[in-house]
Amino acid sequence: MKIKKTIIYFLLAVWALIVLFPFYWMVLSSIKSYASYAGEKIPKFFTTSPTLENYRSAFTAVPLARYFSNTLIFTLATTALMVIIIIFAAYAFARIDFKGRNLLFLGFLALMMIPNELVIITNFVTITDLGLRNSFTGLILPSVTSVFYIYLLKENFEQVPDELYYAAKVDGTSDLKYLFKVMVPICRPTIITVIILKVIECWNSYVWPRLITDDPAFYLVSNGIQELRENGLGRDNIPAMMAAVVAVSVPLIILFLIFRKKIMEGVSREGIKG
Amino acid sequence: MSKKTLSGVNGVATNISGWLYLLPALLFLIAFMVYPLIDVFIYSFEEGYNSASQTSFGTGGYNYAYILRDPYFLKTVKNTFILVIITVPISTGLALLISLGLNSIRALKRLFQTIFFLPYVTNTLAVGLVFMILFRKTPYTDGLVNMIIGKFGISPVDFIDGPYWAKMLVLSVYVIWIVMPFKILILTSALASVPDVYYQSARIDGTSSWRVFWRITLPMISPMIVYLIITGFIGAFKAYSDAVAIFGVDLNAAGMNTIVGYVYDMLYGDGGGYPSYASAAAIVLFAIVLTITVINLIVSRKATDIT
Numbered sequence: 001m002k003i004k005k006t007i008i009y010f011l012l013a014v015w016a017l018i019v020l021f022p023f024y025w026m027v028l029s030s031i032k033s034y035a036s037y038a039g040e041k042i043p044k045f046f047t048t049s050p051t052l053e054n055y056r057s058a059f060t061a062v063p064l065a066r067y068f069s070n071t072l073i074f075t076l077a078t079t080a081l082m083v084i085i086i087i088f089a090a091y092a093f094a095r096i097d098f099k100g101r102n103l104l105f106l107g108f109l110a111l112m113m114i115p116n117e118l119v120i121i122t123n124f125v126t127i128t129d130l131g132l133r134n135s136f137t138g139l140i141l142p143s144v145t146s147v148f149y150i151y152l153l154k155e156n157f158e159q160v161p162d163e164l165y166y167a168a169k170v171d172g173t174s175d176l177k178y179l180f181k182v183m184v185p186i187c188r189p190t191i192i193t194v195i196i197l198k199v200i201e202c203w204n205s206y207v208w209p210r211l212i213t214d215d216p217a218f219y220l221v222s223n224g225i226q227e228l229r230e231n232g233l234g235r236d237n238i239p240a241m242m243a244a245v246v247a248v249s250v251p252l253i254i255l256f257l258i259f260r261k262k263i264m265e266g267v268s269r270e271g272i273k274g
Numbered sequence: 275m276s277k278k279t280l281s282g283v284n285g286v287a288t289n290i291s292g293w294l295y296l297l298p299a300l301l302f303l304i305a306f307m308v309y310p311l312i313d314v315f316i317y318s319f320e321e322g323y324n325s326a327s328q329t330s331f332g333t334g335g336y337n338y339a340y341i342l343r344d345p346y347f348l349k350t351v352k353n354t355f356i357l358v359i360i361t362v363p364i365s366t367g368l369a370l371l372i373s374l375g376l377n378s379i380r381a382l383k384r385l386f387q388t389i390f391f392l393p394y395v396t397n398t399l400a401v402g403l404v405f406m407i408l409f410r411k412t413p414y415t416d417g418l419v420n421m422i423i424g425k426f427g428i429s430p431v432d433f434i435d436g437p438y439w440a441k442m443l444v445l446s447v448y449v450i451w452i453v454m455p456f457k458i459l460i461l462t463s464a465l466a467s468v469p470d471v472y473y474q475s476a477r478i479d480g481t482s483s484w485r486v487f488w489r490i491t492l493p494m495i496s497p498m499i500v501y502l503i504i505t506g507f508i509g510a511f512k513a514y515s516d517a518v519a520i521f522g523v524d525l526n527a528a529g530m531n532t533i534v535g536y537v538y539d540m541l542y543g544d545g546g547g548y549p550s551y552a553s554a555a556a557i558v559l560f561a562i563v564l565t566i567t568v569i570n571l572i573v574s575r576k577a578t579d580i581t
Contacts, residue, residue, distance in 0.1 A: 008375045009382075015372055016389045018451070022404040023392070025418070029407070043418045089299035098292025111307055117512060117534055118560055121317065121541055121552050122310030125325070145302040175291060204397045206515050211542050222399040229403060230522060238407055245400040256395040260388060267394065267456065268463050 026249070030054050030242040037239045054243035063216065064244055067224035074139055074209075074220055075202035079195055081144040086194070089150045091179050094157035095165065105154075112147045124211050134215040142208065149194045152269065156190040157183055193266035196259050203252055221248045314553045323550035330550065337554035341536075346526055347555060350536040353442075357532070358510040360446045361453070366502055368450070369457035374491075376458070377465040387462065394455035402448060402519020409433035409444045434521065441521070441530055449516050453509065457502050464498035465491070493578075500574040504567055511563050514538070533559045 029037065031050040058064055092098070093105055123142045132138030160183055168178045184191065206222035213219060219227060228244055256263055293300075317323060321336035341347045376386060393401070409419045411432040420430040433440045472490045481489070492499075514534035517525055525531035526539065533555065539545050540552035 005379070008378060012372065012375050012379070012386050016386060019389055019392055019454075022401055022408065022451075025408060026401075026404045038414065041415050042421055043415065085298045085302065088295040092292050092295035096288060096292040096295065098289040101292065104296070108303075111303060114307055114311055115508075115512065115560060115563075117537060118314055118556050119307050119310035121537070121549050121556060122313040123306055124541055125549055126305070126310070128325075141302075142306040145299050145306075147303070150299060200395055206399055206518075207538065211538065222397060225397070225399045225403065226518065226523065236412075241403060242407075245403055248397050248400045252395045252397065253392070256392070257388075260391075263395070264387075264391060264459060268459050 023249070026242045026245050029239055030246045032239050034237060034239050038236070054239040055247070057237070057240045058243040058247065061240065062224065062228055062244070064224060064247065066217070067219050067221045068247075070218060071203060071220045073136060075199055077136065078140050078143055078202050079198045081140065082146060082149070082198060083191065083195060085145055086150045086153055087179070087184060087191070089145075090153035090157050091175075091183065093150070093154045095183075096175075108147050108150065112151070120208065120211070123208075127212055132212075134213050134218050136218070138212050139209055139218070139220075143202075143205075146198070148270070149198070152194065153187065153190060156187045160186050189262070192259075193262045193269075196255065196263055197266050199255065200252060200263070224248075314556060317550045317553035318557050320550050323548070325547040325549060337550045338558070341551055341555050341558065346531065347533075347536055349526075349529065350531045350533045353530060354511060354513065354533045356442060357446060357449065357513055358507060360442070361449045361510050362503065362506040364446075365450045365453050365457060366499065366506055369454055369461055369502070370499070372454075372458050373461035373465055374487075376462050387458075390458050391455045393452055394459075398452065398515045399519045402516060405444065405448045405451075406434055406520050411436070435528075438529060441528065444520055445517055445530060448520055449510065449513060452516060453506065457506070460498055460502060461495065464495040468494045496574075496578060500570070500578075503574075504570050507566050507570065508563055511559065511566070533562075 028045070028047065031052070031054070032040075032047045033049065033051045033053060036047065036049065093101065093108075127133060127138045127141070130138070132141070164182055165178065168182060173181070204222060205220065206226075209218075209220045209223050210226070213223065216224075216227065225244060225248060228241060318337055319333050319335070320330040321332045321334055322340075323330035372390065376383060376390075379386075408417060410417050411420055411430055411434070416424070416430040417433075419433065424430060431437065431440045433444045468491060472494070473486065476486045476490060512534050513532050517530050517532055517535060521528040521530045523543075525535045531539070537552045537555045537559070540548045540555060
């Protein structure tokens, strides 16, 4: 029994090492000076003279700060718009008994199965025709609704007891006021989960921004990293490249460590839907 | 009478407010999902449509015939299938082993779960660069992975710019690394939800742990395994950013392009401007995905019938 436990811990530790090693290596390479990195014929697992020089060159040689603020604007605007839109939609499905509700909801569920790759072609043409390439509007518009999050929130809204609604009606509270004064506060945990998951998705989005922007002034971090790799910094300035990679990765890792439980719960909900 | 009128008025108001609350979501979904879904089929039958000239030379199946003869497309189909066949079984099996391990320990469980989830919240493009550097061989250094396999007497290989199977290996390793967190998470919660009663009665009967696994654990979590295999197939067929992260934007030059990559290359970039070829390729991809999913469902139903 004891031996079995030891083996299990050993194997789990091996996988933990495989997961963590790339993170260790990016941090390590980012604090090696260019000269010492380039001089290592055999890679070293530590450095005796750490430097932050690479971070300076990552932020000065390419407009990394610009990519960050672009990503921040994109993430905040997309998430804010989406949350408002899905709150309204989920409320309509959960509380308002309008004609055609069930049929429409079925239609929404069917949309959940549509892969993004199939619709992105026309969206690319639409945004191009509207002259919205290289603009935040063009970046944001196609991703401000999510059928899955509407579904998730609707389920949660339905759990709020009907009595609260009737009591509010008797008091003469309007639907809109009821929604934001009662429903939203009660369902805050779900809304926060949705926000965090959307933020992660936005921060990492690559394909749509790549299609829709070719002006570096509108690059997001993913595109910035790719640009850096193809053209910036000189192909072999790995330490500076790694500094940029660390800078891009850190915000999400911090977010994850703060909201670990919420994120993991939210993601496993995605698994349950199947 | 008056009551009926009242509810009638109320009903209309309810209908209107219902649709009003839904209006923003509806508008966006129609503009960016429903319409594009119809449009992609129309594009795929507009033969040789070109964004620059805005003309096509007819209506019919030419786009499909074109891409199915295009050696670049066939290459992406081959790459994608190989990637799927390697990564789906390995990642699902490995995730099952890790989840079983996690489920059987108490101390440090939280810590391991947190660490194992990390790849989920990383930027694919950024971490891909790290993998590239770990595997890459340059004139100055053989790189870390080559140093390690060198200890086992294997001569250095250029994994990024070298032989086909070396490149496929790196890509597979990276894809598996990326998809593991989701699978581990789903399987650990599936394992945790198996009712303890079953295990207790098995213990009373003195059933061996091997038998407990095959007779209790596996049947109980098999719906989740089937779910992971199906979504795993779908996800792996749509692989693209992982390949870009490791080999760069010009995947055709690296010989590592995927079907999704072909769609985007046709749409945009140096060889782009052909939404009709892109649409045909996207539709072929989803015909493949749909077929595989249906086969998966049939096989899994048969398999669960037997047990």
